[in-house]
Amino acid sequence: MKRLADKSFWNAVWLPVAILAVWQVLAMRAHTPLFPGPWQTLLAISKLYPQIVGQLGFTLSRAGIGFLIAAVLMVPLGILLGRLKLLGKVLEPAIDMLATLPPPAVVPIVMLFAGTGDAAKIVIIAYAAAVPLLMNTYEASRTVHPSANLVARALHLTKLEAMLHIDLPAALPMIATGVRLAVSSALLVAVTSEMLLATNGIGVFIQRQQENFQISGGLAGIAFISLAGLIINSIVFQFEKRWLFWHYRNANSKG
């Protein structure tokens, strides 16, 4: 058993190590600050990390607020549209249209109403996170199995009760997928919005570093974003394990 674990550890690790090694060799041969290797990036991290962590804080708190606003609004809306079929049909084309609109494209419009401060960025982040949350929730709620609906009707549930006790839990697995997509969208757009509406945050930091040809500093910032992404993903995964155990077990059982 131990052997197997060792083996899978090496399987996961050898490729990144190889890439880092090749990168280091290429960087040493290029011998220019414009092409820093992993080592130079590490040095930049050790020098800049207090600044990076501070800036990342701004970014993550905006991403978090934007995501939460989207979740609080879109999950109930999706459930509601799935239950009220007519309303869902009316709004579906509008949702599809908004879904294809890239968040950076709405930046100028949002600026008109919300300026360039925190509010503007949070609005854009919420918009980006809203799309996968709404689409997944709506789709899941719309396709709840007819048997479950028959049970709801046979037990004389009100529409609200059916949404709360049946549609929402039944939709949770797909909502979880929506959450994963929304979290990565929120992070992505949080950084992009900072680059477009420069005030503070890790996006601004990376941009400044790169504009000053401090490529290794930029890479250090990127490394921290990736790390934050990994940590957030594993937190989301923990929540899924806690709330969706029945879904994953269900898939493994003989049914």
Added chain:
Amino acid sequence: METMLEARELAKSYGTGAGALKILDGISFSVKKGEFVSIVGPSGCGKTTLLMALAGLLKPDAGAVSFKGKVLTGPSAGIAVVFQDYSRSLFAWKSNLENVVFGMIRNTTLSKAEKRAKGRELLAAVGLDGFADHYPWQLSGGMQQRVAIARGLASESELLLLDEPLAAVDAQTRADMQDLLLELAERFQQTCILVTHDVDEAVYMADRVVVLTRRPTRVDHDIVVDLGDRRDQITTREDPRFLEIRHDVMAAIRRFRAETPLAEKA
């Protein structure tokens, strides 16, 4: 005895115009309080459509269903339905006990603790004492269907509508479940309507068998099963009277099969 449920001239079609498919074509019968009535018919004759109409889950185009003298306009308190598809009609995110307690959602007289206590009693009644905190997906098909039956009983029903509840469980479990259903019907004073495609099951369990014609469906025969209240998997099934009734029912259904064009059989 008091009439529990009465169907009068029920008709239902799917679709409109030339492509309309007439499913039910004037179905009438009544069920008395405490009776166990089986409904059988050739495949595809609209048994499930009929049951949905009896449950108030489907509005008939014409005719009416009355439950304890009142015409049904929708699902009614006092009627519980047990569906064939137990794996989807039970909620995977609720434990077995929570699933059963969910059947009491319209019950305002019992406290939460009392509901849980009653839920445990019902699970014990269907032979699942130790499984209250398990989840439906951890149980076999027959056990899941027993949870669904317990949920039906939890709603304080007087009329239990059973939509091929045993169609998806294996033969041995099936025999046990038939006896369990009979026992529960008596113990909880349930009037039962069982829709099934299994003629043996229909006769074994029922006080009366309603035989349907093929589509468009009407009542073909209404046969009294005079085999007494005590049924036994071995002796009842060997009883000459059982075989006689089984013969009559089977003959009626086979007759329709013979009339059905081959293309439709598949």
